Amino acid sequence: MKKHKLWVWVGAAMLCAVAQGADTRVGIIGLDTSHAIAFAKMLNAEKGEPAFEGFKVTAAYTYGSLDIPSSTNRYPLYTKQIKEMGVEIVGSIADLLKQTDVILLETNDGRRHLEQALEVFKAGKRVFIDKPIAASLADVLLIFDAAQKYGVPVFSSSALRYTQKTQKARAGEFGRIIGADAVSPCSLEPTHPDLFWYGIHGVEPLFTVMGTGCESVARVSLENVDFVVGTWKDGRVGTMRGIRGKGASYWCDIIAEKGGRQAVGGYESYKPLLLEIVKFFKTGEVPVPPEETIEMFAFMEAAHESKRRGGVSVKIADVLALARAEASTRKLD
Secondary structure, eight states: OOOOOOEEOOSGGGGSSOOTTSOEEEEEEOOSSHHHHHHHHHHTOTTOOGGGTTEEEEEEEOOOOSSOHHHHTTHHHHHHHHHTTTOEEESSHHHHHHHOSEEEEOOSOGGGHHHHHHHHHHTTOOEEEOSSSOSSHHHHHHHHHHHHHHTOOEEOOOGGGGOHHHHHHHTTTTOSEEEEEEEEEOOOOTTSOHHHHTTHHHHHHHHHHHOSOEEEEEEEEOSSEEEEEEEETTSOEEEEEEEOSTTOOOEEEEEETTTEEEEEEOOOOSHHHHHHHHHHHHHOEESSOHHHHHHHHHHHHHHHHHHHTTSOOEEHHHHHHHHHHHHHTSOOO
16 A cells, blocks of 8 residues: 655644744643543653653643533543643633644544634644544534635544554555454444444544545444445455444454455554654644545445445445535535
8 A cells, every 4th residue: 555645734824833942832622531631641741752742731621522421521530630730721712722832622522623623723723633523524524624724734533543553554564455354342422423433443443554445335233233344446345343332342454465364453552643643743744634534434424324224335425425515505614
């Protein structure tokens, strides 16, 4: 697989914030996910990773999800923990943007991401948006449209993209990837399309190794498992199995020209993802191209539509066309 060309965003935002040799103030939006605490611990550690030197979480805005109990019940503990790291809690995103240089948008509820990201884009701050980047495919498109409009680089990713062997597979060390099978836990949240909420952790490594070019998706959905089959335009097939309940785990197998079938994926830690985020904050170079993230979410939306239609195959192009039509009726401001 050829290494993809990075998107480099050019605009006023490229000139702001991240000064060489200066401390970079990191702001967090949303204290309703463990990711916010994990990232802050690594960046604010007294003896941390050398690559994180000069980056410190200095301020955070709590909200975050508003009506998802599994998220909102985390606020008291996570607020306490982040305060203990010396992070100031501010009363609004506007206040946060005045005090920080780059942003980790950690709000667990993807429905709020477009609104919150727009504030960040308008301030010209580089931003990482944690999974899911949005709670609808139309919002995914609008987020990238807004990023281009304001000239601000943005990317989103699950940590499962950055396991060592998954990255080796993407870089071509095993030759051409003929097919792949990914597995992840897949709890559901009624406010989000099924796979957006947690199944993204299986879809991310699938696309990391397979690349873009998926044309159609079919899904079998049962009480404790979803099985999604994607067909790529070059005839390759990739699958994602989402498991609820016992036996849920993370892994990804590839079938490659070199070595045949082999395991390449599984959760390792948040550190590899954070290394990519900090590199992105420094350079403005986007490690995951927008078109790949868009296709991943189109894959999940097509899986959602396949479930509604009883498991028939759904074309990626069709769900994208519907989402683009919806997005075109909405204003960014």
